[in-house]
Amino acid sequence: MVRISDLHPAICLIPHFLCLIPSNLSLLYMDKRVRVRFAPSPTGGLHLGGMRTVLYNYLFAKQHKGDFILRIEDTDQSRYVPGAEQYIYDCLKWSGLEPDESPVHGGSYGPYRQSERKNIYRSYAEQLVNDGYAYYAFDTPEELEKMRHDFKTESNPSPQYDHSIRMKMRNSLTLSDDETKKLLDANTRHVVRIKMPETEAVSFRDMIRGEIHFDTSVVDDKVLLKADGMPTYHLAVVVDDYSMKISHAFRGEEWLSSAPVHILLWKYLGWKKDMPQWAHLPLILGPNGKLSKRDGAKYGFPVFAMNWIDPKTNELTEGFKEKGFLPEAFINFMALLGWNDGTEQEIFSKEELIQKFSMERVHSSGAKFDYEKAKWFNHEWIKKSEVQSLESGVSFLLSEKGISDIDISVLRKVIGLVKDRCTLLSDFYDQSLFFFLTPEQYDLNAVKPKWNDAKKFFFSEIIRNYELNADWTATTLETNFKEITTVNSIKPGEVLLPFRIMLVGGKFGPGVFDIAEILGKEETIHRIKKAIAVF
């Protein structure tokens, strides 16, 4: 929470120096290395909200020449999903947002999986108990349920285990020291709960929202250490952020309510001065409230970064990658979902984002995801992409559909010709298929009604001319074509469309003569002959 005014006066006396540094640096701890983390639980899938958190973490870290850490929060063993952790790495890799430290990338603050850090949490929990900030609770799940039932009233539909209730429960606060010790020695299943002050104002400064206040009287005694010995998120996030020297903690808005627990824990553990700066990111909304993976299936757009198949149900959730998005576009539209640089620029490369991103310009309100706009970003990126960078993606796409062994120079020409009309990578299939496959079907409605012997004769003349043509280039083909229309007193407009249908099969695609040039003499003439027989 250091602001520019809190910094050393000497710095503040050099205004022209300050003008040279971006304003978003003003909130930095000048003496502390920037270290941020993304801490997903590997329970399957990585949706837009999570990916945007990754992005903002990444951008912030790179901008400040800091470290981006991936920590796996796998403290809930009952929710273990095989493959989910690998899936997270795959998504980060595809989107180009790879961490500097992680379970697989290594680093000097490991281990980076919470399940592998299990034994370090218990001692902190015990320290809290010894210092009077936490206590052992022996209540069984049945007893907790009974409590919630017994204390439920109309004005309090969901009673919490809090200061008003805890003295009526079975814990080390209500039990004598002897009884507690006896239960502990007998390995009785128990948890450790934080002892929230009865009433204390807790506040902190959020980088996006400013000052936020809570009264501890309305927050419950959260479980810190579970009966299986694993920490809950609340304990683990504080202990790990501290031991991994995290300087800034960014997470979704859904964590705002439990922030006071974390703030107090930083204080109780004696680490207050090392507490990271917080930023709670606005939610990404779907058509009906918070974006869920259900929305994807329901409205036909992807919500995950990459395809995810639930190993239990075999249910597929579509990913942006497989849908045909470029990672550059994916990053670009996510960045703009809740942030802008104050200008009217919308297309940003990753490098530009690293340079221009600032947490202070992130919105505090949720943003509804607009798939149409996302597609527009992708279209823009495809248009501005170099042919070469699209090459492997397109040839993979075509080979998947059975078209392989394409001459690389032909492929490049084709991509250059059609990329402006492709919104998704997958559009390249429809837009370029006819270059490689002779049409089997024709849009006959576009040609049949006006087809006649004069046109038929015209095309036989074209065949004769083209067969003798030595210079097979678009311009020559067009010149010859028009000469023959003149000789035969036909308007070019009347035969241009039929010619297109012959080569393409439908009313779309780049200029016909460009297509003919790429097709080559033999194939072009073959297509004309084949079509004449059908028309």
Add this chain to the structure above:
RNA sequence: GGCCCGUUCGUCUAAGGGCUAGGACACCACCCUUUCACGGUGGUGAUACGGGUUCGAAUCCCGUACGGGCUACCA
């Protein structure tokens, strides 16, 4: 129910006391194009409501309404 957060065109947003409230997506029209796109020009369209403060409010304050999040031995 309680607590917390939020509210500018349909959507993403700009404007942090002084404007005809700007841009982008989508939509519509026209131009370009002897196909479909790209591109260009123009158009429809918003400060949730009610009170203050002020010469002046989208902007600051209060209230109301609405939306969202949390309220687990899940994260």
